[in-house]
Amino acid sequence: MSQGFALRPETDADIPFLARLYASTREAELEHAPWEPLSKLAFLLNQFEAQRRHYYAYYPDTAFDVIDLHSVPVGRLYLEARSGSYHIIDIALMPDMRGQGVGTQLLEGLLAHAGALGKGVGISVETFNPALHLYRRLGFTHISDEGIYQTMEWSPEPVVS
Numbered sequence: 001m002s003q004g005f006a007l008r009p010e011t012d013a014d015i016p017f018l019a020r021l022y023a024s025t026r027e028a029e030l031e032h033a034p035w036e037p038l039s040k041l042a043f044l045l046n047q048f049e050a051q052r053r054h055y056y057a058y059y060p061d062t063a064f065d066v067i068d069l070h071s072v073p074v075g076r077l078y079l080e081a082r083s084g085s086y087h088i089i090d091i092a093l094m095p096d097m098r099g100q101g102v103g104t105q106l107l108e109g110l111l112a113h114a115g116a117l118g119k120g121v122g123i124s125v126e127t128f129n130p131a132l133h134l135y136r137r138l139g140f141t142h143i144s145d146e147g148i149y150q151t152m153e154w155s156p157e158p159v160v161s
Helices: 012-030 037-058 102-116 132-137
Strands: 005-009 062-069 072-081 085-093 120-126 141-146 149-154
Touching (some): 005 102, 012 037, 012 062, 012 085, 037 062, 062 102, 072 102, 085 102, 102 120, 102 132, 120 132
Parallel strands (some): 085 120
Antiparallel strands (some): 005 062, 062 072, 072 085, 120 149, 141 149
C-alpha cells in the first residue's frame, strides 16, 4: 500500500493494541452507561476476548491483519477469502485515523484486487455505523438485514469482450 500503510499478520504482541482499538469502537455505546470506569474497562476487555475467541473459532481461514502506518499499528482488517469472493469479517481504525481517507484507501485497494480476480466483496455492518456511507459510496449494495446488521456486497464490473 502507498503512503506508508502496510498490512501484516497480527501477533500476540498486538493484543494490547487490539484491545484498545476494540474499546475505541465501543466508546459511544458505553458513554452513558452508569458504570465506574474500571467496570467499563473490565466489560470491554471481556467483550474483546470473547470476540477474539469467536473470530478465531468460526473464521479459521481468515487473514487477521494489523494495519500499520510507518510501522505503527493504527487499525485491523480481518478478511476471509471465500471461493468466489472475499468477506470482511472486521475492519476498524483508531479514532485519530477515522475520517482521514485511510479506510477509503484500504477498501479501494481491496476492491481493485478483488475486481482483478473477478471476485466480489461482502461485509456485515451495524445499521448505525457511520461507515455505511463509505460502503455505499464505494458501490456496496444492501443485500439483507440480520438484526442490527446489514449484509452488503460489492460486485466487480462485468468484463466486456
